[in-house]
Amino acid sequence: MSHFVLFHWIMLQIFIAHTASEPVVRGVIGQAVQLPCFYQVTRRKDISDMCWGRGPCPNSKCNDKILHTTGNRVTFRKSQRYNLRGYISYGDVSLTIAKVKAEDAGTYCCRVEIPGWFNDIKQNMDLEVVSAPPVMTTTTRKAPVSPKRFRKTTFAPQATSDHQTAAATAVLLTTTTIAPPTFAVTENDTLPETMVTTSAPPGFSTDFQAADLRTEGDDVFCPTE
Template sequence: MWQQTFCLILLVIITGSLSVSGDMTVSPVVFVPRGEDAILSCSFTHSRQQDYSGKIAVKWLARESNTPPFIICTVKNDSTEGLCSVPELKHSLLGDPRRGELSLLIRRVHLSDNGTYFCRVELDGWRNSFQKGTQLYVTVKPQILNLSVVESHSGSDSASRRLRCEVEGHPLPTVTWLSASRGLLKDQVQTSTVSPYQLVSTVPYLEEDVFTCRVENMVGGAERRYPASYTLMITALTVCGLVVLLLLLCAGFVVCRRNRARVESPPVYENTTAVKKHRLHESNVELQLVYSAVSMTHSTSSQHKSLRSSSQQQQEEEPGVVYSPVNIQSCEGNSRL
């Protein structure tokens, strides 16, 4: 009996001397959008960090805690050997295990990468292993894969055709149906899950109506109308309206510039007579014609009187016209002319 007790005491002493106390820290959940790189952080510290000279084995396991690891990296704590990171691979370690850095890098994650991962580290000695799990959650913004009319086999005339909306997203999005004539649709909506990341929703289809399939989840949303020509028509009308508005604005601008140029610039005339008439018209000056009767000094008085009387007669016949006699003296030497 005393021999068994001695063996147990010896086993406890040996086990205690070989075991190492340590602490491991991981992120409980990591959210990463599809197509981006994911980093599952894992760090480790132990009581013999400074004087430990044995091996450090880093392992990463997927889905189950007892499955074979898909990554194994072993380094010696007191060596300067290279690390286990391989940039070309989809999975690789980040950091230096000798400093307690055990994080996992997954490049360009997909929906198939979703799940639980386990970070495990093993040191020399019995019972010197530590393991914790972390959850990778790959998110996908909702998108509508297909929106089309399908034949229904329900046997009802009113629902012989249904509008089918195929949706993808993670987490699975919620589907909302809108009708242009009836608003939010709640009755006769059928939704079923196709896969953990896809679902299908249908509503009765009426040809005279316009439907909208709207999907939403925690990372975004999307929507699509049916028939699509309705959306295209609205877009075309909007574009045409903008083009017409721009043309009207340009035409109005050109007309305003022309009118302003006509007001600011003086008129141009082909001859000086038109210029004189324009100036007289602007200054409101009344034009009065003056006629002169010319006579020679050697003319008789009777002739001078006849000219004066004729000028008075013409003035009476043409009102507004003034006639003035003019006397011209001639030299005796030129009287013969």
């Protein structure tokens, strides 16, 4: 009877495994993608060996194994593109695939090996790979820079009334004629001369001769011998 129950339990597990919807993860070509996988770890002895493989999880182990751990260390990887970046000691065994390629698409199996019959934790998931969206580039063109324009302002000289015109220098010549006194003239007397004095402003040339200052009406007295 126990064998009959065990057989039906195995068949039920197989049926559930095939009918359960598998999570789908989408990756972009050239970028990294992470396939999530966790199990519960409460004590250090709960840390279990596990493996990642291509294709659905088989009854044991992993088909086409790409990564394997022993305890909390990775002991095998098929390519350097496969890494476990989570905390293995805390049950995070998510697989990170770097630089995804188109051929990476397909089903992956995460299997945690728990001691005992049919205790392994299995998780299948599908990876879809899509092309990277076109990169939209925006080109900004700057308008050509024209040479700076300088405004030239010319200031006309201010016309003011301060211009001083050269004042004409007036030369005032004063002629003083001293008339002789009236007295009786004898033969031995000497008559006074007419004295001409000329006053001019400072700096004025005094090269004029007294003879040039005589007028037609002037009387000149000369001494007699």
